[in-house]
Amino acid sequence: AQSVTQPDIHITVSEGASLELRCNYSYGATPYLFWYVQSPGQGLQLLLKYFSGDTLVQGIKGFEAEFKRSQSSFNLRKPSVHWSDAAEYFCAVGLTGTASKLTFGTGTRLQVTL
Amino acid sequence: GAGVSQSPRYKVAKRGQDVALRCDPISGHVSLFWYQQALGQGPEFLTYFQNEAQLDKSGLPSDRFFAERPEGSVSTLKIQRTQQEDSAVYLCASSLGGFHYNEQFFGPGTRLTVL
Numbered sequence: 641a642q643s644v645t646q647p648d649i650h651i652t653v654s655e656g657a658s659l660e661l662r663c664n665y666s667y668g669a670t671p672y673l674f675w676y677v678q679s680p681g682q683g684l685q686l687l688l689k690y691f692s693g694d695t696l697v698q699g700i701k702g703f704e705a706e707f708k709r710s711q712s713s714f715n716l717r718k719p720s721v722h723w724s725d726a727a728e729y730f731c732a733v734g735l736t737g738t739a740s741k742l743t744f745g746t747g748t749r750l751q752v753t754l
Numbered sequence: 755g756a757g758v759s760q761s762p763r764y765k766v767a768k769r770g771q772d773v774a775l776r777c778d779p780i781s782g783h784v785s786l787f788w789y790q791q792a793l794g795q796g797p798e799f800l801t802y803f804q805n806e807a808q809l810d811k812s813g814l815p816s817d818r819f820f821a822e823r824p825e826g827s828v829s830t831l832k833i834q835r836t837q838q839e840d841s842a843v844y845l846c847a848s849s850l851g852g853f854h855y856n857e858q859f860f861g862p863g864t865r866l867t868v869l
Binding site: 681740 | 757758787789794795796797798799802810813845847855857858859860861862863
């Protein structure tokens with residue numbers, strides 16, 4: 641069965657600093673890969689997704705992620721964090737070829753200090 | 755356009771009570787998903803509908819959980835004889851559906867607390 645690991649439960653960065661959130665997945669083939677953000681009381685919002693092709697994908701709000709097949713990783717990055725980026729971030733995988741269920745990691749809570 | 759809506763947003767139930775959670779997907783979305791998000795965890799898949807057909811219910815934790823989407827639009831997740839371990843946020847998502855992946859749009863969730 642597929643699984644997703646987000647090793648960092650909580651990360652604190654200063655506003656303006658760079659950010660990298662880690663995500664590793666376990667799956668027999670290359671799945672669809674996603675990053676979602678969840679603010680308190682809000683639903684999940686899709687930041688970006690990877691299906692195939694260019695391994696560096698751009699998303700909304702200045703986020704990007706890089707797929708590394710050899711490391712089974714899909715880390716999320718942002719060059720300069722804003723205070724409004726404070727939220728919970730979830731990495732997720734989906735099976736290729738189907739409009740299917742998503743398997744989520746346990747999330748990383750991002751705190752931004754001013 | 756309206757997004758996915760869920761009601762109620764908060765529900766408190768005494769152990770043993772039955773509850774019903776409603777999801778209104780985005781109009782025209784064929785696929786509908788239910789997820790359960792326990793405190794401090796990521797969402798976990800419960801069940802999936804394509805139109806009115808429930809194609810996957812492998813994530814439902816017990817036979818106390820039941821979901822329906824009778825007209826292929828609004829969906830209801832029912833939990834019978836609630837237990838404390840059922841306390842969680844229940845998320846609904848909808849997508850255009852079809853064979854290829856389409857983005858799932860999530861509702862704000864219903865927070866269920868079982869006392």
